[in-house]
Amino acid sequence: GAGVSQTPSNKVTEKGKYVELRCDPISGHTALYWYRQSLGQGPEFLIYFQGTGAADDSGLPNDRFFAVRPEGSVSTLKIQRTERGDSAVYLCASSPPGRETQYFGPGTRLLVL
Amino acid sequence: KQEVTQIPAALSVPEGENLVLNCSFTDSAIYNLQWFRQDPGKGLTSLLLIQSSQREQTSGRLNASLDKSSGRSTLYIAASQPGDSATYLCAVLPDSWGKLQFGAGTQVVVTP
Numbered sequence: 001g002a003g004v005s006q007t008p009s010n011k012v013t014e015k016g017k018y019v020e021l022r023c024d025p026i027s028g029h030t031a032l033y034w035y036r037q038s039l040g041q042g043p044e045f046l047i048y049f050q051g052t053g054a055a056d057d058s059g060l061p062n063d064r065f066f067a068v069r070p071e072g073s074v075s076t077l078k079i080q081r082t083e084r085g086d087s088a089v090y091l092c093a094s095s096p097p098g099r100e101t102q103y104f105g106p107g108t109r110l111l112v113l
Numbered sequence: 114k115q116e117v118t119q120i121p122a123a124l125s126v127p128e129g130e131n132l133v134l135n136c137s138f139t140d141s142a143i144y145n146l147q148w149f150r151q152d153p154g155k156g157l158t159s160l161l162l163i164q165s166s167q168r169e170q171t172s173g174r175l176n177a178s179l180d181k182s183s184g185r186s187t188l189y190i191a192a193s194q195p196g197d198s199a200t201y202l203c204a205v206l207p208d209s210w211g212k213l214q215f216g217a218g219t220q221v222v223v224t225p
Contacts, residue, residue, distance in 0.1 A: 004156070031210065042117070042202050042215030043157070056211055091156060100145065100209055104156040 002026065004105035006092050012111045013082055021077040021108045025094030032075050033093040033102060034067055043091050049075060082112045115140045117205055119216035127224050132190040134219045136203035141181050144209050148177050148188050149202045151218070157202065161188070193223045 005024045013019050025032050031050055035043035045059040049069045057067070064082075069075040079086055089109050093102035116139040126132060136146070145164045149157040161170045161177040163186070169178045174191040190197055200220045204213040 033212070035213075040217065042204070042217050043213070045212035045214070048211055050210070059212065093157075095210075100206055101159060101162060102213060103159075104149075106154075106156040109154075 004092055004094055004103055006090075006105040006108050008108060009106065010109045010111075012113065014113050015082060015084060017082050017112075019079050019082055019110065021079075021090050021110070023075045023077070023092030023094075023105060025073065025075070025092070026096070026103055027073075028096060029094035029103070030072070030097045031095040031102075032069060033095075034075070034077050035091040035093065037089045037091055037107070039088075046077070046090075079110075082110075084112050086110060087112045115205060115207065115214050117203065117214050117216040119201075119203060119219050121219060122217065123220040123222075125222040125224065126193055128193060128195060130193055130223075132188075132193050132197070132221060132223075134188040134190075134201050134203075134221070136186040136188070136216055138184045138186075138205050138214075140207075141184055143181065143205045143207055145206050146177075146179055146186050147204050147206070147213070148175075148186075149204065151200045151202060160201075193221075195223050195225050197221060198223050 007022045034046040037043040048056040052072045064080045066078045089107040091107045093104045147162045148160045163179040176189045179186045200218040202218040204215040
């Protein structure tokens with residue numbers, strides 16, 4: 001079956017611009033996670049959704065970052081007033097109900113110039 | 114605060130040798146530990162998951178051990194092949210849901 005998909009695969013933007021990153025989880029998966037991976041580092045947790053609600057957003061670095069999942073399926077990570085330090089790979093993962101295994105998408109590589 | 118460390122950061126071995134990758138964590142109160150593989154430009158692929166009550170898991174040439182009390186896990190890859198070249202990440206899950214906490218990974222190169 002189809003895995004987690006993320007679009008775009010690459011995004012280049014200028015400092016100060018607004019970007020949206022999309023994640024399509026595996027069908028039927030209720031939990032959705034966003035992580036950010038900087039070069040040479042492991043992924044760092046950003047936010048976790050259970051259904052439509054954000055169950056844990058403690059990893060969002062500041063109020064420029066926001067994520068939504070309005071219908072409990074697709075999620076969008078939104079970054080306002082981008083900074084060069086936001087450049088990273090943004091990974092999305094999903095889990096089926098009652099299971100802790102997370103299935104990862106290929107990521108969106110964001111470059112802020 | 115949980116800290117996950119992987120040593121070494123990089124490793125190069127000739128084909129056929131066994132690989133030993135180490136992961137340590139500071140807080141033993143974990144729900145499970147997972148090993149992932151990451152290929153360049155790709156997402157993460159789960160290799161092995163060890164529940165906190167388990168001591169090891171095996172899948173083919175891969176074997177992972179867990180010593181929760183000492184905060185250590187080791188991933189063994191037997192008879193390495195060039196196709197095993199990738200970055201290997203370990204991650205701990207503190208609860209039955211929620212955020213995985215990753216180490217920085219070990220970059221492995223297996224030379225033919």
